[in-house]
Amino acid sequence: MKSQLEPIYEDVLRRNPAEPEFHQAALEVFESLGPVLERHPEYAEAAVLARLCEPERQIIFRVPWVDDEGRVQINRAFRVEFNSALGPFKGGLRFHPSVNLGIVKFLGFEQVFKNSLTGLPIGGGKGGSDFDPRDRSDGEVMRFCQSFMTELYRHIGEYTDVPAGDIGVGGREIGYLFGQYKRITNRYESGVLTGKGVGWGGSLVRTEATGFGTVLFADEMLKTRGASMDGQRVVVSGSGNVATYAIQKAHQLGATVVACSDSSGYVVDESGIDVELLRQVKEVERLRIQVYAERRGGGATYVDGGPVWEVGATVALPCATQNELEPRDVKSLLDAGLVAVAEGANMPTTPEAVRMLQAADVLFGPGKAANAGGVATSALEMQQNASRDAWSEEFTEARLTDIMIGIHERCAATADQYGLPGDYVAGANIAGFVPVADAVLALGVV
Structure with missing residues (x-):
């Protein structure tokens, strides 16, 4: 790591204690960005990297629900809205016992650069809960999802934050979440969640x-x-x-x-x-x-x-x-x-x-x-929702293929540009960072 980045990373450790996954994700990016800051001192002068390491918003809430035996259960849930310089926050929801704030922050931080690499207008965020859907009945999963969305709905929207699925959150869970959002808001906003069923606003090939x-x-x-x-x-x-x-x-x-x-x-x-x-x-x-x-x-x-x-x-x-x-x-x-x-x-x-x-x-x-193909196709789902359209499987898969080829080309070309041929880690980090950094500078200190 370049010496000028060490104080920023030390500040990340100080401000985010006991979050090893987030520390690991930040360190990987920091180790790649020294050459970028040498070519673009304006990023350092404007504290762009320090700003990117601090989420715009972190939401923690409880999720009370009733199991099949009539017992009240309490889970903890999170939504970390990390960066929206390129577009609305975009990233999945994970339901798994291991979920905590540090894991959600690591995932959200990664999502910022991943989404940037797609070339599509989406920012980065992530969320989830320590709820374990495994071995739970459909009724229990539904009641949990409804309680979860009863709090989350006020923080999301197609121009604000668009969640999707992740570990433990598939088509069943997205259906229950979207149903509760629709019920609370009295609006059919297809673009508020991605990973929906094809028959009700979802995209072919998203799964x-x-x-x-x-x-x-x-x-x-x-x-x-x-x-x-x-x-x-x-x-x-x-x-x-x-x-x-x-x-x-x-x-x-x-x-x-x-x-x-x-x-x-x-x-x-x-x-x-x-x-x-x-x-x-x-x-x-x-x-x-x-x-x-x-x-x-x-x-x-x-x-x-x-x-x-x-x-x-x-x-x-x-x-x-x-x-x-x-x-x-x-x-x-x-x-x-x-x-x-x-x-x-x-x-x-x-x-x-x-x-x-x-x-x-x-x-x-x-x-x-x-693995950026998932969020890329989520963005394609958002495009279809916005235009009230539904694309064919062949067209959507062709778009996905073009996007993945483009991501590979950007990573490889960026690595070559910085004298690191074949280093896809550095190529991905730099190619993902620069568009976000430029957008952060353009938007001012916000």
């Missing part, structure tokens, strides 16, 4: 977009070395929305995904993961990954516990959660011939593991670039 985009980004990286996804042996962590559609797109591009996981363990299927069976088990029936192996028969095996990275691959797609890919995992993957990693989740690779991958000359696509 698949994050996973599809991650694989498209990996394919673009591989092309820089005369290769492609075709013929690659792939391992994916996770088995939720992002992982499922990453597997589907990888297969479409000619790769074979041989393993995926959940929090209980992982399955190995050398003939290639059956996407429809995986979706039935995980998305429709909401069962553990072990059931996939049981139904698949002799073609698949289940391994209880342990990281999925034990399975060798040439391409790794971490699509589960933050800090899941560690140095020991990288060593296993390198021994098996790893050539590329693209992050489908947000910050799933630890800093030490990133350094190991870069030292080994492995192509590494950071999440703020590689």
Whole structure:
């Protein structure tokens, strides 16, 4: 880190104690921006980076609801509206027991740069709750979502803040949230939430977009070395929305995904993961990954516990959660011939593991670039809502593909421009930072 950035980072640590994920996300960006501030001293003079590290607004509220046994439950919820220099705050809602203010801030900070990289007019924010929808009935999830939105509705709007889904928040939860928003406001504002059902304001390809985009980004990286996804042996962590559609797109591009996981363990299927069976088990029936192996028969095996990275691959797609890919995992993957990693989740690779991958000359696509397809298609959903239009699947996927190719080109070109060829981490951080910084300067001290 450049010496001029150290006092700013120290101030981030002082003002945000006990938030290690946020500290980690900020440090990664700070380590990339020294060359930018040398070329653009006006950013330092106007304290742009310090301003970007302080959210415009942080909202914390309680969510009381009643479970199926009639007992009152209390959860804590958050919405961090980080930066709106480029457009309304945009970012998902996460429902998971691990959610706290520091995690939401790290996600919101990452979202600012990710959204900037898409080239679309959206700012960055994030939210969620420590509510766990797993093993809860539909009625319990509905009552929680209704209580959650009863507070959140006053803070959001299509020109203010547009939430979407994330871990634990899929089509069911978005439906309940939108229904309560509509009931409270007496307005059908389709653009206030994205990830909606296709029949009531949603966009085709939005469900698949994050996973599809991650694989498209990996394919673009591989092309820089005369290769492609075709013929690659792939391992994916996770088995939720992002992982499922990453597997589907990888297969479409000619790769074979041989393993995926959940929090209980992982399955190995050398003939290639059956996407429809995986979706039935995980998305429709909401069962553990072990059931996939049981139904698949002799073609698949289940391994209880342990990281999925034990399975060798040439391409790794971490699509589960933050800090899941560690140095020991990288060593296993390198021994098996790893050539590329693209992050489908947000910050799933630890800093030490990133350094190991870069030292080994492995192509590494950071999440703020590689998984930006989800928020990009959310912005396309907002466009359709604003124009009262609905695009075809082919047109929407073509737009997604163009956006992901554009993100890759911006990251690669920016890295080259600053004398860091092939460094997608620096390329993404700088290419995401500069448009936001320019907008912050243009808008004045606000």
